[in-house]
Amino acid sequence: MATFRRFLLGQRLASGDSSHTKVSNVIGLSVFSSDALSSVAYATQEIMASLSSNLHTAAAAVTVAAVHPLFGLSVPVALGIVGLLAILGVSYRQTILAYPTGGGAYIVAKSNLGELAALVAGSSLLLDYILTVSVSVSSGVAAITAAFPLLDGHNVSLTLFAIVFIALANLRGVKESGALFAIPTYGFVALMLILLGVGTVRTMVGGGPTPVQAQQALEHTQHFGGLALVWIFMRAYSAGCTALTGVEAVSNGVQAFKDPAEHNASKTLVYMVLLLGVMFLGITLLSQRFGIAYQHSTDPSVVAETLLSKLAKAIYGDVSHGLPKLMYYLTQTFTFAILVVAANTAYADFPRLAALMGRDNYLPRQFASQGDRLVFSNGILILTAVSCFLVWILHANTDLLLPLYALGVFTGFTISQAGMVVHWLRLKTSEPRWLSKALINGVGMAASGIVMVDIAITKFAHGAWLVVVLIPMMVWLFLQIHRHYIRVKSILAASRAEFLPHRRNRVVVLVSGIHSGVVQALNYAKVIADHGEVEAITVDFPDEHGRESAALERLRSDWPRYCEGIPLRAIRSPYRKIVEPIVDELDRMRRVEPEYTITVILPEFVTGHWWANLLHNQTAWRIKGTLLMKPKTVVISIPYHLEPIIE
Template sequence: MKASLKRMLIGRPLKSTELGEQKLNKTKALAILSSDALSSVAYGPEQILIVLVTVGAAALWYSIPIAIGVIILLTALILSYRQIIYAYPHGGGAYVVSRENLGVNPGLVAGGSLLVDYILTVAVSVSAGTDAITSALPSLHDYNVEIAIVFVILLTILNLRGVTESASVLAYPVYLFVLALFILIGVGIFNVVTGNVPSDLHTSIGTPVAGLSLFILLKAFASGSSALTGVEAISNAIPNFKEPAPVNAAKTLMAMGGLLAILFSGIVFLAFYYGITPSATSTVVSQIAEVSFGRNLVYYFIQGTTALILVLAANTGYSAFPLLAVNLSKDKFIPRMFQIRGDRLGYSNGIILLSLAAILLIIVFNGTTENLIPLYAVGVFIPFTLSQTGMIVKWIREKPQGWVTKLIINSVGAAISFVVTIVFFVTKLPAVWPVFIFLPIIIFAFHRIKKHYDSVGPQLRLIADEEIPPIEGNVIIVPVAGITKVVRNSLNYAKSLSADQIIAVYIAFEREDTRKFEEQWKKWQPDVKLVTLYSPYRSIVQPLTKFIDKAERLASKSNYQVSVIIPQFLPKKGWQNILHNQSSLLIHTSLLYRRNVVLITVPYHLQK
C-alpha cells in the first residue's frame, strides 16, 4: 500500500539515462527560477511604504527615488550574476565564487546564508501567498498557518515528482501573474494619463517632509531591496538548464531582470499616484487593483494570480536549495545523502529537509510575513556582497580581456550590497539578530562534518603493506529468552555458520528459573552449550554485556571473532511492535558500538 501511495503521489521511477529529459528550457526555467524574484513585486514596494508612512503620508513620494535606487542595484546584480554564470558554468553561485576567491570560511558564510535563505524563501513566499488569499477572503484569516503548511506539503509533492513536471505546472500561474500585473499597470497608467485619477490623492514629488532623516531613507531603501531576493537562484541552478546551459541561464537571468524592473517600478508608481498607504488587512497590490477595477472579476483574477505566484515562488527554493546542498556535500561540508537522486531524479533528501524546515519556521513565526522578510533579505544580501567581492578578486588576479569593465560592474554591485547589508543590521537588528546565532552554528557544523569525513577516508583506505591478523575462528553467542520457534530459528542459522563454538546465554531473574531452564535445554538442544546468568536487578543488558566482554577478551588471545546472534520476532503489522518489550532492540543498541563484536539479527516473521 505504501508503494502504491508513493507511486500515485510522486509517479513512476525514472531511469538514470532519462536525466537529460529533466533539463529545463528557458521558458520553464524562467517560471520556476524567477518566481521568487518576480513574486517579491507583491511585497517589495509595500516594504518601502511601511517605512515611509511612519513619518507621515506626505513622505510617500520618496518611494519614487528609492525605487530608482533599487532598480540601479538590480541592474548591477543582474550584470554581476551574468558574469558569474559564464565564469562558473557548473553552478554553485555565491558559495563557489566566495570559496574559490575569498577562501573556505567566506564560502561557507555564503553557502550557509543561502541554505537558510532558501528555507526562508519557502516560508516567506507561502506566508505572503496566504496573506493575499486572506486579503480577498477575510474569513480565512485565522487559518493562515494551516493554509501555509498545506501549500508547503503540496509543493513538496510536486517537486518530488521531478524538475520538468513541476516546471510544467508552475509555468502557467507565473506567466498569468506577469500578465495580470501588466494589465494592472497598463490600466493604471492609462487612468493617470487620461486624468481619471485625482491629483490630490498624492503629495507632489519634492514636497518637504518634516522629520524625515537619512536613516529612514536608508531603512526604506533596504526594505525595498527585499524585492531582489531570488536574483542569485539562476546562477546556482545552471546544471538544470538544457545545453548550452550557461547561455540559456544568462538569457533567462536577463529576462527575469527586465520583467522585475518593469513590474517593480510600475507598482511603486501606481501606489504613489493612487495615494496608497499600507494596511494590515489589504496588500498594496490588492488596494491598487480595487481602485482600478473595483471588486469585480478582474480584481479577483489579479489577487488570485498574485496569491499563486507568492505561493509558487517558494519553488525557487526547491530548485536552488538541493543544488547548493549538492555542492556543499561534494566538498564534504554536509552529509553525502544530499548527493543522492530520488526516484524522479531530483535530489529528494534536500527537498524534504527544506520542506520540514520551512514548516517549522511558519509555525514559529505564526505565518507572519512581516516578521520573516528582514531575516530573509539580510540572508541573501550577505551572499550578494561576498559573491561580488569574490568576482572583484578574480578579475584583479586573472585580468582577462575586458576585465576593467567587469571589475567596475562587480565593484558597484559589491558596494551597494554591502551598504544594504549594513543598513539591515543597523535598522532591523531586532528582526535580524538570529543571523548572529545560527550562522556561526551552521559554519561550526560544516567544519565538524568536514573533519569527520577527512578522518574517515584514511581509516577506510587500504594500505599495501599493512598487516591485518587473520581470524582464526568464530565464537557465536545467542541470547535466548525461552524455548520458542524464534530461538530455534536463530540456532539453526548459527549452526549453518562455520563456528568453533555456539553458546546460548539465558538470563534469569529468579534462581529457581535457572535450574528449570537448564533441565529443559538439555532435553531440547543437548549439543548447544548453555550459560545461565542470574540477574538480581532484573537487567538483561548488563549481565549479557559483561559475559560478552569476558568472551571477547578470551577470544582476542587466539584471534577468534565473537559474533552475537540476536533472535527477534516481527509482528505482521508494524504497530504491533509496541505491544512487546523489544529486548532484542535493547541488546542490539547496547552492543552496536563494540569494536570487536559482530552483531547479527535473525528475524522470525509472525504470520498473523
C-alpha cells in the first residue's frame, strides 16, 4: 500500500520543503485563473440562452435579425459585464496588496466585518468552489461530446472520471498540478485568440451579418415594453456574470506565489482580467455577428451542442476536412481541457479556505492538516466527493448547474469589497490614499451588490433559491461546530482543577477460546490489575434445552492449564448476541462497584495482509466502539501477530 501511495502521489515532503511548492506567475496563471478564463466557453452561451427564452420562435436561427431580434442585446450585456470585470480587477488588486498573506473574502470579512459576515462569505465561497468543479468539468465534457458524437450519452461517467483525475493531480501538490495543466490553459488562450482573429478578419472582408442587420436586430427589441426590456436585460446580465466566477481566486491564494508573493499575485490578476475581457467580449461580438443561436435543452438528460462549437464551425467554415477540421477539433479539445483544468482553481482554493475555517474552529480541525505533499488532503477529498455527487444527481447538465453558480460568487464579492471599505476607513490616519482606495472598493461593493440582487431575483426560480437556503444552513452549522470546540476547550480547562483521587482498577479480559493471544492478554492483565482483581469473561450460546454449549465445556476444561488461577465467568446469551450481554454486564459492575475503573482487555490477532484483516475482529471493533461511550471504562487491545501468508 505504501509503495502504491508513493507511486500515485509522489514522495513525501517535509514541512521545511514548503518553499519548493511556490509557483511562478506563469504557473500561477494556470492554477488560479483557469476557472475565470475557461468561463468564456459558456458565459456568452448563457446570455444567448437567456435571451432566446424570451422568444417563442424556434432555435434554428441563421441570421440574428431574421429570427432572434433580442440577440442584439448580447453586446450591451457583454460590455456591462466587462465593465464590472474591470471594477472587480482593480478592487481585488488592492485587496491582494493590503492582505499579502491571502485576501479572500473570508479573511477580509473576519478582520473588518465580524464573525457572521465572515461565515456568510466562507459559505458562499465553499459553495462556489464546489459548483466550479461540477460546472467546469461538465462543460468540458459537453464540449468534447459536441466534437465527438460517439461519446454522447456518456457525459456523467466522463465527468466523474475527469474530476477524480484532477483530484489525484492536486493530491500530488499545487506546483505539480499547475505545471501539468499549464499546457491546456495556454493552448486554450492561444486558440481563442486565433479564433477571434480569424472571425474578425472574416467580418472585415464580408463574412457574417452586415452591420445594418445587427443594427436592425437591436431595433427589433423596441416592440418590448420598457419594464419588459429591463427584465430581459437583467436576466441576460445575471446569466452572463458566470464569466466573472473565479476572479477572486488569485486573492485567496497569494501565499502560493513565489516572493514577493503579493506583487506576483497582483500581476497575475491583471493578466487574467485582460485575457478574460478580450476573449469574452470577442466571443460575444462574433456570436452576434455570425448569428449563432443557443437554447437550453428541454430534456435534462440531453446536452445541447455548445455555442462555442457552433461559433468555431461558423468561423472556420466546412470542418469536414483540411485545416478548418484541424482547427475546429483543436479548439474543442483544448476547450474540454481547460474546462477540466478550471476545476483546478477550486482545488487550489477550497482546501485553503476550509483549512482557515478549520483553524478558526468553524469546520472540523482535520481540514487544517496537511498531507504528505504539503496539501490539505481532506479538503481535496471532500470537494471531490460533493462535486461528484452533484454531477451524478444533475446528470452533468450545465443548464441545471449554472443557475446555482453565480449567486454565491457575488455574495462573496460584495462582502469582500465591503470589508475593504471598512479596512481603509480604519487606516485613514496612517494611509495617505485611504479615500481613493475606499472609493474604489466602494464602487466594487456597489456594483457586485447590485449584480447579487439581480441574480437572486432573476435566477431564484431557476435554482438560486437553493443557494439562498443553503448559505444560512451552512452558517448555522459552522456556528454549532465553533460552539462545540469552545465547550470542549472549557471542559478540558476546568478538568485540570478537579481533584482526581486514585481509583481502584478491575481488569476484565474478554475471551472466546484459548490461543497464544489470549494467554498474552491474561499475563498483561495480571501486571496492571490491583491486588489481583482480574477475571475473564466469555459469552455462551446455550442450546435449545438451556445447557452450556460444547465450546464452553471445552474452554472450561482447558482453562486451568493455561490461565494460572484467573477466574472464568460465562455470560449466557440465549438470543445469540455478543456485544449487548458484555455491555450489560459491565454496566452492572459499574453500578455495584462505582469506586472502580474497569479496564477491558481485548485479545486480537493481526494477519499479515490488510485485506485479510477485513475478515476478522469485527466483533472487537463493535465492542470498542460501544465501550468508548461508557464512563469509567478503559479498553486495551492486545495484538497477536500471525505469520503473513505471503512474504
